[in-house]
Amino acid sequence: MLRSSVEPGVVLPGASRRSLWPWRIEPRPDPERIGLYRISAVLLGLAVSLAVAPLFTSTPPAEFYSAIWLGTFGSTLGMSNVLTIAMPLILAGLAASIPYRLGLWNVGIDGQMLMGAWTATAVAFAMPQAPGFLMIPCMMLAGMIGGALWIIIPTFARIVLGVSEVITTFLLNFVAVAWVAYWCTGPWYPKSSAGGVRAEPLPAQGELGKLDIQGVVVSWGILIAIALPFVFWAAFRFTRWGYEITMIGDNHRAGRYAGMNVRRLLVTSMLLGGLLAGFGGTIYMMGTSGQLSTGLTNNTGFNGLVIAVLAGSNELAVLALALIYSLLLAGGGSLGIVGVDSDLVFAIIGITLIFGSFGEAYARLRLVRTKSSRVPPESTTKEAPWTINSSH
Amino acid sequence: MDYQFLALTIATAIGISTAILLAATGELLVEKVGVYNIALEGVMLVGALTGFITGQTTGSWVLGLVAGGVAGCVFALVFGFITVLLRTDMIVVGVALILVALGTTQTIGSSYVAVEAVAKIPNADIPGLSSLPFIGTALFQQTWVTYIAAVLPFLVAFLLFRTRHGLNMRAIGENPNAADTAGIAVVGWRLFYVGVGGVFAGVGGAYITLGIVDSWAGNVTAGQGWIAFAIVFFAGWQPLWILIGAYFFGALSVLGDVGQVMGWGIPSEAFTVLPYVGTVAVMMLRAWSQKRRGAVSWPAALGLPFYRS
Numbered sequence: 249m250l251r252s253s254v255e256p257g258v259v260l261p262g263a264s265r266r267s268l269w270p271w272r273i274e275p276r277p278d279p280e281r282i283g284l285y286r287i288s289a290v291l292l293g294l295a296v297s298l299a300v301a302p303l304f305t306s307t308p309p310a311e312f313y314s315a316i317w318l319g320t321f322g323s324t325l326g327m328s329n330v331l332t333i334a335m336p337l338i339l340a341g342l343a344a345s346i347p348y349r350l351g352l353w354n355v356g357i358d359g360q361m362l363m364g365a366w367t368a369t370a371v372a373f374a375m376p377q378a379p380g381f382l383m384i385p386c387m388m389l390a391g392m393i394g395g396a397l398w399i400i401i402p403t404f405a406r407i408v409l410g411v412s413e414v415i416t417t418f419l420l421n422f423v424a425v426a427w428v429a430y431w432c433t434g435p436w437y438p439k440s441s442a443g444g445v446r447a448e449p450l451p452a453q454g455e456l457g458k459l460d461i462q463g464v465v466v467s468w469g470i471l472i473a474i475a476l477p478f479v480f481w482a483a484f485r486f487t488r489w490g491y492e493i494t495m496i497g498d499n500h501r502a503g504r505y506a507g508m509n510v511r512r513l514l515v516t517s518m519l520l521g522g523l524l525a526g527f528g529g530t531i532y533m534m535g536t537s538g539q540l541s542t543g544l545t546n547n548t549g550f551n552g553l554v555i556a557v558l559a560g561s562n563e564l565a566v567l568a569l570a571l572i573y574s575l576l577l578a579g580g581g582s583l584g585i586v587g588v589d590s591d592l593v594f595a596i597i598g599i600t601l602i603f604g605s606f607g608e609a610y611a612r613l614r615l616v617r618t619k620s621s622r623v624p625p626e627s628t629t630k631e632a633p634w635t636i637n638s639s640h
Numbered sequence: 641m642d643y644q645f646l647a648l649t650i651a652t653a654i655g656i657s658t659a660i661l662l663a664a665t666g667e668l669l670v671e672k673v674g675v676y677n678i679a680l681e682g683v684m685l686v687g688a689l690t691g692f693i694t695g696q697t698t699g700s701w702v703l704g705l706v707a708g709g710v711a712g713c714v715f716a717l718v719f720g721f722i723t724v725l726l727r728t729d730m731i732v733v734g735v736a737l738i739l740v741a742l743g744t745t746q747t748i749g750s751s752y753v754a755v756e757a758v759a760k761i762p763n764a765d766i767p768g769l770s771s772l773p774f775i776g777t778a779l780f781q782q783t784w785v786t787y788i789a790a791v792l793p794f795l796v797a798f799l800l801f802r803t804r805h806g807l808n809m810r811a812i813g814e815n816p817n818a819a820d821t822a823g824i825a826v827v828g829w830r831l832f833y834v835g836v837g838g839v840f841a842g843v844g845g846a847y848i849t850l851g852i853v854d855s856w857a858g859n860v861t862a863g864q865g866w867i868a869f870a871i872v873f874f875a876g877w878q879p880l881w882i883l884i885g886a887y888f889f890g891a892l893s894v895l896g897d898v899g900q901v902m903g904w905g906i907p908s909e910a911f912t913v914l915p916y917v918g919t920v921a922v923m924m925l926r927a928w929s930q931k932r933r934g935a936v937s938w939p940a941a942l943g944l945p946f947y948r949s
Contacts, residue, residue: 273725275947304747353731401920409927412938414731415873416923419916422863426909434907550735557732589750591858595743601736602722609726 272618282611283560289607290558293600294576301596305588312586319582320575324463326582331466332536334574336361336545338473339528340552341559341566342480343395347521349484349497349561350514354521356402356417357528357549359424360395362542364526365533366428367394369447369540372454373436380453387454388530395526396519398424403518407511413518421549429542436540447540456535467535476524477567484563493517497561525549551577551597558604573597647777649898650891654779656852657890658786659684659844659861663868664875664882665792666840671872672800673833674813674941678734679719681865682741683838684845687712689745691846692752692856695759704759705785705846712842713835715741720834724827727945746858753857761785761851785847790883797879809833813939816946826946841865867915874919876926876937889915 298316302309319326340357347354354360368387375383398420405411429445436447456467484490492508504510533544555573559565580593663680670677677683691708695701719737723730761783765771770780800806809829811819816826848864849856867889875881896911926937 272948273727275727304744355731405920405924405927409924409931411923411927415870416920418866419870419920422866422916423913426913430907430909554732554735557729589746589858591743591746593743594739595747598736598739598741598743601732602740605722605726605728605733605736609722609728613727 270618272616273613274616275612276614279612282608283562283565285607285611286558286560286604287607289610290600290604292607293603294596296603297596297599301592304592304595307586307588312583312588315582315586315588316579318585319579324465326578327464328466329578329581330571330574331464331470333577334571335467335470335473335535336528336532336548337551337555337574337577338477338567338570339524339531340548341555341570342476342552342563343521343523343525343528343549344553344556345559345561345563345566346480346493346524347517348556349493350517351497352406352514352518352521353414353553354399354417354518354525355414355549355553356399356420356424357521357525357552358545358547359417359421359549360398360522360525361529361532361545361549362424362428363398363529364391364395365529365540365544366424366431367391367397367526368530368533369436369450372450373448376451378453383451383454384456384534387534388527391526391530392523393526395529396523398526399518399522403515406518407514425542428540428544432540432542438539445542446537449539450534452538454534455538456531467531469531469535472531473528474567477563481563489513489516494561525552554597554601558601643774644777647774649894650778651781653891653894654790654887655782655786656894657886658783658789659847659852660864660868660871660889661789661883661886662785662792662844662847663841663865664871664886665789665796665879666837666844667868667872668796668875668877668879668882669809669833669840670837671877671942672809672813672939673830674816674939674944674946675720675724675830675834676730676869676943677716677719677834677837677841678731678869679716679737679741680837680841680869681861681863682734682738683712683716683719683841684848684861684865684868685741685745685859686715687842687845688849688860689749689752689845689856690842692749692757692849695757695846695850696752696755699759701759701761701850704850705761705843708846709839709843712840712845713838716838716841717831717835719838720831723945724830724834727947730943742859749856749858753855755855757850757854757856759850760854761847783851785843785851793879793883800879810939813941816941816944817948820946820948830946841868844868870916870919873938874915874922876922877939878937888918 302312305312314322320330321327340361343357343360344354368391371386371390372383375386378386399417402411402413402416402420405416406413432445432447438446438448456469458465459468459470484494492513495502495506496508496510496513528548529545532548533540537544551573552570555566555569559569576593576597580596581590583592584590663684667677667680687708690711691704694707695704698704715737719733722728722733763781764784764787766780766787770776772780798806800809808819808824811822812824812826812829820826844864845861848860853860868886871882871885871889874885892911892914896908899906899911900908930937
């Protein structure tokens with residue numbers, strides 16, 4: 249809202265019509281194969297950043313790469329790690345991907361995971377004598393509810409008041425961390441404290457059993473995590489709900505004309521995002537440390553968001569990218585053995601993502617010469633159809 | 641609680657708010673032209689490390705702050721180049737750059753961990769005012785950076801609402817197509833202010849390592865960039881509310897510690913949480929009241945890529 253509008257015809261200071269740079273970036277009229285460009289650029293970025301990374305360390309490249317290899321495919325422990333990391337990451341990817349289909353950003357996945365895990369822990373502590381076959385489903389259900397509840401306020405603020413869900417979902421992460429920290433240091437303070445902000449361990453029957461596939465040990469939560477992307481992939485193709493979401497994601501107005509309840513679909517996709525995140529936090533807790541802690545998610549939510557955007561509304565791509573991402577995180581984690589700060593892997597991931605952005609920009613934009621153009625440039629008054637709706 | 645203790649508490653709250661205040665003021669300028677730099681946390685980290693290393697090598701905190709500002713500017717311009725010029729998604733690029741900043745600063749800065757800063761920013765008592773009872777201790781025994789940071793929102797308010805330049809900035813943030821028609825180089829202005837915001841955040845980051853914690857550690861900013869980002873929303877894009885918001889956030893984080901020392905029996909997490917809950921609540925209240933009046937407080941083109949139509 250402007251207090252005084254700019255009058256037409258007034259030459260404003262600082263304005264220069266004649267640009268020194270005789271080129272102009274404009275959208276391609278018919279962008280094609282955006283996903284292909286993006287994925288190729290991501291793979292290229294991965295190769296480049298992995299090749300350059302040893303230069304930033306004092307470790308010989310051979311040791312550097314062998315550490316990454318041993319931390320991933322090179323050992324059963326490495327593979328166990330990869331799958332364990334993948335478990336919450338796949339769910340976080342889905343938790344971001346489903347709202348993203350409607351142009352909604354779920355930036356609060358870390359908080360929803362923590363709140364899911366907190367609710368599940370509360371349920372487990374409320375029924376400490378219950379047998380495992382009763383406790384585990386109750387905890388999972390509680391985790392889903394906790395995660396979904398944590399996204400209700402941002403959903404309400406977005407749908408009813410029009411407040412950007414980007415900032416509200418994000419800020420609630422901090423609240424969730426503080427909430428969990430309070431319970432871990434206060435009411436659930438462990439009797440034998442062993443460093444870090446961790447709660448009293450869960451009752452033993454509340455932990456998920458382990459699968460052992462030729463030495464690769466991982467909790468059976470991974471089976472659910474791998475199955476869910478297929479379930480949603482099918483749901484978006486073969487159910488009415490999925491069809492409506494896909495259709496509205498392409499064009500809100502068309503869906504409304506077709507008689508769809510857009511608001512209801514926005515709400516369900518947001519709540520589903522929170523639910524999946526809460527479930528992810530819960531099974532990760534139940535399948536690994538078996539105790540609630542503030543460090544439980546370790547930015548899994550952000551990584552999931554990134555995966556969802558790169559995957560571009562395709563649940564199977566979410567699964568594939570989450571697995572690749574887990575390989576990177578597990579490989580990076582093993583760098584500590586050769587004396588490299590394991591946070592270097594964040595830089596590798598970040599640079600890979602930036603390459604992905606370049607690839608996408610290349611697919612969507614072109615450079616046009618502005619001088620001496622005999623043919624007038626094509627009109628692009630229509631709003632670009634791929635403009636992500638990040639309005640508030 | 642005696643008066644001396646209260647005065648010192650206020651002084652600490654103002655002191656530790658400085659970095660957040662600087663970064664938030666810069667971010668306001670960026671958002672007024674329609675861009676949100678989500679990578680603020682990363683920009684501050686880069687500024688923090690560069691400022692610290694420069695301070696250690698040259699022994700001068702002034703050069704440290706300058707270097708932090710320059711590094712922040714360069715890093716923010718990377719963000720600006722990718723999002724403003726190439727029209728890619730600000731959230732993805734922001735998250736990516738935060739990861740890059742986190743990874744590279746940890747790796748490069750590993751030899752500087754747990755080293756005490758040689759060039760600490762000294763306190764500069766304002767003659768006369770600093771010897772006033774209570775107020776002197778609370779307000780006028782700060783560093784120069786803190787005084788300047790406290791004045792900046794007023795200058796920004798003047799720039800935005802009292803000058804032609806500021807009118808152009810707001811035009812770009814509200815309606816870039818109209819601004820473009822009026823002859824304003826939208827992309828150039830946006831890039832320029834992303835760079836300016838980077839300078840502010842970079843100096844803020846350097847202030848953390850040279851003026852607040854006096855050392856470098858991995859992820860030393862510890863979410864201050866995110867808080868600065870939130871304050872801009874909390875302030876409803878009003879410069880003077882940025883000042884209030886930053887001091888409010890600073891005061892709450894100090895109150896958590898004070899509460900533990902004094903044994904108030906309130907968990908310190910309650911104070912940690914208040915700013916975030918407060919921001920969400922303020923945004924919702926503001927949206928609710930504006931919905932009835934049919935106006936919004938954020939720049940209408942915030943976060944939308946600009947294509948000439």
